[in-house]
Amino acid sequence: MLFYTLKRFILTVPVAIGVSLVCFLLVHLAPGDPLTAVLPTDASAELQAQMRTLYGFDKPLPVQYGLWIWRVLHGDLGQSIATGRPVISEVFNAVTNSLVIAAAATLIGFVLGSLLGIVAGYYQGTWIDRAASLISSLGVSVPHYWLGMVLVIIFSVQLGWLPATGGGPDGSGNRSFEWNYLRFLVLPAVTMSVIPMGIIARSVRALVGEILTQDFVQALAAKGLTERGVFRHVLKNAAPTAFAVMGLQLGYLLGGSILIETVFSWPGTGFLLNAAIFQRDLPLLQGTILVLALFFVFLNLTVDVVQSAIDPRVQRS
Amino acid sequence: MSILQVSTSPVLTPIARSPGYWSGVVRRVSRDPVAMTALFVIVALILMAVFASSIAPADPFKSAMLRRLKPIGTPGFPLGADELGRDMLSRLIYGARLSLLMGLTPVPIAFIIGSALGITAGYVGGLTNTLIMRTIDVFYAFPSVLLAVALSGALGAGLTNALVSITLVFIPPIARVAESVTTQVRSLDYIDAARASGAGAFTIIRVHVLGNVLGPIFVYATGLVSVSMILASGLSFLGLGVRPPEPEWGLMLNTLRTAIYNQPLVAALPGAMIFITSIAFNVLADGLRTAMDVKS
Numbered sequence: 082m083l084f085y086t087l088k089r090f091i092l093t094v095p096v097a098i099g100v101s102l103v104c105f106l107l108v109h110l111a112p113g114d115p116l117t118a119v120l121p122t123d124a125s126a127e128l129q130a131q132m133r134t135l136y137g138f139d140k141p142l143p144v145q146y147g148l149w150i151w152r153v154l155h156g157d158l159g160q161s162i163a164t165g166r167p168v169i170s171e172v173f174n175a176v177t178n179s180l181v182i183a184a185a186a187t188l189i190g191f192v193l194g195s196l197l198g199i200v201a202g203y204y205q206g207t208w209i210d211r212a213a214s215l216i217s218s219l220g221v222s223v224p225h226y227w228l229g230m231v232l233v234i235i236f237s238v239q240l241g242w243l244p245a246t247g248g249g250p251d252g253s254g255n256r257s258f259e260w261n262y263l264r265f266l267v268l269p270a271v272t273m274s275v276i277p278m279g280i281i282a283r284s285v286r287a288l289v290g291e292i293l294t295q296d297f298v299q300a301l302a303a304k305g306l307t308e309r310g311v312f313r314h315v316l317k318n319a320a321p322t323a324f325a326v327m328g329l330q331l332g333y334l335l336g337g338s339i340l341i342e343t344v345f346s347w348p349g350t351g352f353l354l355n356a357a358i359f360q361r362d363l364p365l366l367q368g369t370i371l372v373l374a375l376f377f378v379f380l381n382l383t384v385d386v387v388q389s390a391i392d393p394r395v396q397r398s
Numbered sequence: 399m400s401i402l403q404v405s406t407s408p409v410l411t412p413i414a415r416s417p418g419y420w421s422g423v424v425r426r427v428s429r430d431p432v433a434m435t436a437l438f439v440i441v442a443l444i445l446m447a448v449f450a451s452s453i454a455p456a457d458p459f460k461s462a463m464l465r466r467l468k469p470i471g472t473p474g475f476p477l478g479a480d481e482l483g484r485d486m487l488s489r490l491i492y493g494a495r496l497s498l499l500m501g502l503t504p505v506p507i508a509f510i511i512g513s514a515l516g517i518t519a520g521y522v523g524g525l526t527n528t529l530i531m532r533t534i535d536v537f538y539a540f541p542s543v544l545l546a547v548a549l550s551g552a553l554g555a556g557l558t559n560a561l562v563s564i565t566l567v568f569i570p571p572i573a574r575v576a577e578s579v580t581t582q583v584r585s586l587d588y589i590d591a592a593r594a595s596g597a598g599a600f601t602i603i604r605v606h607v608l609g610n611v612l613g614p615i616f617v618y619a620t621g622l623v624s625v626s627m628i629l630a631s632g633l634s635f636l637g638l639g640v641r642p643p644e645p646e647w648g649l650m651l652n653t654l655r656t657a658i659y660n661q662p663l664v665a666a667l668p669g670a671m672i673f674i675t676s677i678a679f680n681v682l683a684d685g686l687r688t689a690m691d692v693k694s
Contacts, residue, residue: 099536107552218684222677224628226635227651227669234662245658336541340632344655355636358551370548378539 086386093382100378101153104371105146108363158368163360168368171353176335176372179342179349183334185270190277191327194220197278198285198323199316205290213282220279229272229344236268243267246346269345273338277330284326288319321392328384332377419613426689433685439678447494454488458645467661478664480650481657482643486664489645490671496557496646497672500639501627503561508568509619515569516576517611521584521603531577538570546629550638560639564629568622575618579611617690620683624676631672647671 133139137148152159158168194217201213237245244265292298292315301311335350342351350369357366427433446453455476465483468475477486519530537545549563583589584607592602631648633639640646642653650668657665 095532096535096539099533100539103536103540104548107548110549110552218680219677222624222628222673222680224631224648224669224672224676226632227666227672230651230655230658230669231666234658234666238658238662333541333543337543339543339547340635343636354547354551358547358638366548366551370544373544374540377541377544381539 085389089382089385093378097375097378100374101150101371104367105149108367159364161362161365163362168365172369172372175350175353179335179338182266182269182273183331183338185266186273186334187277187327187331189270189274191281194278194281195285195323197282199289201286202289217279217282220275223275225272225276226340226344228275229341232268232272269341269347273334273341280330281326285319285323288322289315292318321388325384325388328380332380336373336377423689427685430685433682436678436681443494443675446491447498450492450495454491456485456488458484458488458492459643467657469661470663477667478661481653486667489650490667493645493647493650496640496644497631500630504564504568504626505619505623508565508572512569512572513576513615516573517580520577520580521607534570534573542567550633555638557640560633564626572619576615579614580607583607583610613690617687620686624680627676
């Protein structure tokens with residue numbers, strides 16, 4: 082177990098370095114000088130050179146990367162060009178906000194998706210299966226940004242039950258478990274949950290179907306175990322993989338939240354990315370993407386390690 | 399000489415092929431009513447895009463301030479008018495062109511590049527495999543939407559940049575599938591037999607590997623088309639794809655966002671088009687997958 086964890090961790094290091102390299106190069110992929118956004122168009126050549134030295138853009142790329150990664154390892158992602166605030170604090174706040182809806186969505190998606198998947202897997206081939214599979218198909222095919230708009234139209238515009246946009250009643254970014262705050266969370270979280278719901282339902286259906294064909298299930302039934310007892314065994318076998326799928330979904334949702342956050346004006350990473358892209362705030366763009374991608378890399382690692390801890394079959398394969 | 403020719407010619411004529419795997423797939427798909435409905439919808443959408451100029455009742459660019467945000471069923475505007483008074487029906491019809499172009503182009507390109515990378519890595523193995531697959535791993539480590547947004551955000555808004563970004567997003571997963579299938583096939587006995595009989599690497603790949611690996615990669619790639627549709631329109635929705643005033647469903651959805659208070663149904667129409675397209679491709683991909691899985 083320890084050996085596996087260590088091996089998995091060592092394998093992650095080159096990927097993490099590669100990810101940081103991609104994030105670093107993104108800025109240089111951008112057309113034009115990275116400084117054009119900061120400087121007025123009529124800036125003198127002298128000022129331009131000065132700024133270039135200040136931001137370190139005059140050094141060769143490998144040196145720039147080395148300096149950048151050194152600062153990143155010390156928790157310094159540079160300063161936002163637009164606001165002048167440290168990127169790390171902006172990203173930290175945004176990630177927290179995004180995690181709130183991503184986690185809520187994953188939870189909703191997991192509960193509904195597992196239910197659908199178990200039912201569909203158990204009654205494979207019947208109309209129940211087809212209905213459940215149709216719902217999960219709809220979940221993965223729906224453009225979620227559109228679903229968000231439709232939900233806003235129904236529940237905010239027409240019924241007036243829930244707020245259409247925003248991250249809270251006063252815009253202060255405070256969090257609390259009062260309904261006044263939570264009601265802002267409902268629509269974005271429900272909208273976002275359809276993706277993990279569809280994906281988890283599909284995986285669980287396939288899992289349950291596969292487990293049901295295995296010999297041990299027949300053996301359990303043959304020794305006289307009640308249907309409920311057999312069902313419990315099936316669940317226990319499906320759980321590790323289902324949890325792994327759920328864990329990865331959290332990462333995908335956090336990374337892909339930009340569309341939904343745009344629809345609901347939710348003050349998360351998507352909102353930050355949007356601002357960074359359209360104000361050409363490159364340090365902010367770089368920092369946000371780096372944090373999100375590294376989060377995903379380490380989430381992958383954690384999911385793998387946890388899965389192999391609760392399910393020894395994983396290590397052997 | 400003439401005797402020789404006569405005697406060899408029957409051997410040279412290709413033997414009539416027995417109904418092969420692919421004709422079986424086509425037969426099975428064509429018996430699946432759900433998949434056929436999806437195919438019908440897709441063909442209709444493509445025809446709509448191709449013949450947009452003859453079908454559309456009005457000019458999709460012609461705006462008029464007086465007709466802004468007309469509801470569905472307004473005389474002359476069967477599906478209403480948008481925020482600039484342009485005919486929604488015509489814009490939705492014309493929108494199929496860019497939306498389908500953006501959604502459909504990335505997958506085949508990524509299929510070719512990803513398969514080439516994956517098959518090479520899987521067949522050659524060793525250092526080549528390590529180099530290709532570890533690079534792929536880095537890109538695979540990004541959540542797909544984030545990578546697409548990051549790339550097109552860095553490259554700048556525009557149709558081509560959006561297409562490039564989405565294609566790049568799909569190469570890693572396709573390459574991974576291609577690599578794992580190729581590695582499996584490579585270790586089979588008939589590849590060894592072909593190598594022992596003196597066949598070169600290219601011949602083996604072309605004759606023995608491609609035929610066996612392209613199927614699974616193809617099935618996987620078809621499942622990506624619906625994701626590509628959603629992602630492509632999503633980029634336009636964010637303002638990173640097609641620029642206004644071009645009609646494109648994602649972009650239309652974005653510009654109509656403020657209209658949800660006055661004309662909610664009109665505002666939701668472009669998204670419904672994306673949904674229909676995406677689900678049709680998804681259902682067809684599911685049908686293909688079932689039809690190609692001989693085991694079940």
